[in-house]
Each structure stands twice: as structure tokens, then as C-alpha cells.
Amino acid sequence: MSRGEMAEGLRGGMIVALSTAPFAVLFGALAVDNGISVAEATLMSTTIYAGASQLVGIELFGNHVAPWLIVLSIFAVNFRHLLYSAAVTRFIPHFTLGQKLVAFFLLIDPQFAETARRAEAGKTITFAWYVAFALAIYIPWIIFSTLGAAFGSLIGDPQVWAIDVLLPVYFLGITIGFRRKPGFYPVAIAAFVASIAAYVLVGSPWHVSIGAAFGVLVGALLPLPAPAEASH
DSSP, rough: HHHHHHHHHHHHHHHHHHHHHHHHHHHHHHHHTTTHHHHHHHHHHHHOOOOOHHHHHHHHHTOOOOHHHHHHHHHTHHHHHHHHHHHHTTOOTSOOOOHHHHHHTOOOOHHHHHHHHHTTTTTOHHHHHHHHHHHHHHHHHHHHHHHHHHHHGGGGGGGHTTTTHHHHHHHHHHHHHHTTTTHHHHHHHHHHHHHHHHHHHHHTHHHHHHHHHHHHHHHHHSOOOOOOTTOO
16 A cells, blocks of 8 residues: 555545534434434444434334334435545556445545545545555544443534534535536536425435436536537
């Protein structure tokens, strides 16, 4: 493994880890509020490792929803990860099967965004960079969610601190990072309108998957960019 690429990955990942720390603390605090133990919250962060669906899961746990519905709801929120993995596959054909399994487990929103940006800038996606970037986010996520579960009661009501507002702002920041890609605005608008309509007509968390599906549909129907534009 290249030490330089590992160091670069660690630096980039630690910046993301700082921005995701409030979400991890929020998750841990809400998990305990919904009757989940500190150990169970830590295990959830370690195995599921998907902030938005973890928040959905603990809310459903707290409302004593049927297990099959909890699994289905988490799948609905995490549906976008299927799209991420399909998009990232073309950047890592040189990874071994074992490396791909590790890569896809660690493939969260900022990991996908940075991997896509790096690949489209003409840089090779090495396993050294990828896993260093990912672990710099993954390990702090587990630590901060555990701290949130253990000491989250000290912050009081999360709504008072507006911590819950950070999640949509965070995702918006990732999305805006792709604004220069061809077809960004039609796809983003279609996904936005469809998700709002689905939220009103169907409810949460299905609006996430429905919005994503409409965005994909519009993207598939758009004409391909001109060769000169695609080369950038």
C-alpha cells in the first residue's frame, strides 16, 4: 500500500468525520431515548453503518413496529446505496473480490461523492486511499455514536440545539457538489418534486426511494452529453 495515498485518504476522511460527528452523537442519544442500550447502539453503528436508516430504525423500534416493516423501511432509505455501488463499480475493477466486499460495506454518501470526484478528475482509485478515507469516517462514527448513547442525555432535547436540521443540510451539501455534471438540475428537480409528493401521499421513509427512482428515470431519459463535454 502507498503510504502517501493512505495519508491523503486519512486527511480527507477526518474532515468528513468532523462533520458527521454531530449525527453520530444524535443517533446515540436518540437510540437510548427509544429504549436501546449503549451496547446495542454501538453494534447498530458498527454493522448497519448508515446514519439516516439508523435514525429511521430506532424510531420504528421505539414505536414497536413489526420487525419485517423495520427491515423494509431501512431498505427503502438505503436504496440509494444500490445506485452508489453500481456507479462505483466502474472505478474499482482492479480491486479483488475481498477488497470489493470491504469497499461496498464502507460505501456511504461522502465515500461515494469523494470517490466519484477523484475518479472523474483522472485519479486512480487505489484500495489504500479508499480504505484509509473510509476508516477515518467509520471508526469515529462508532466512537461518537457510543458517546452519544452514553452521555446524550446531557444535551437535552436535540431539537433545542437544531441538531436534527444538520442531516438534510449535510446531504444538500453533498448533492450540490455535483451541480456541474451534465443533467444535474433536471435530475435534482425531478427527485425533489417526486420525494415531496411521495412524502405527502405515501409517507416516510418511502419518499427517499421514490425520489431517487424518479431522479434515475429522468437521468436515463436525458440525452447523452456531447463528446467534448463528456471528456471533462
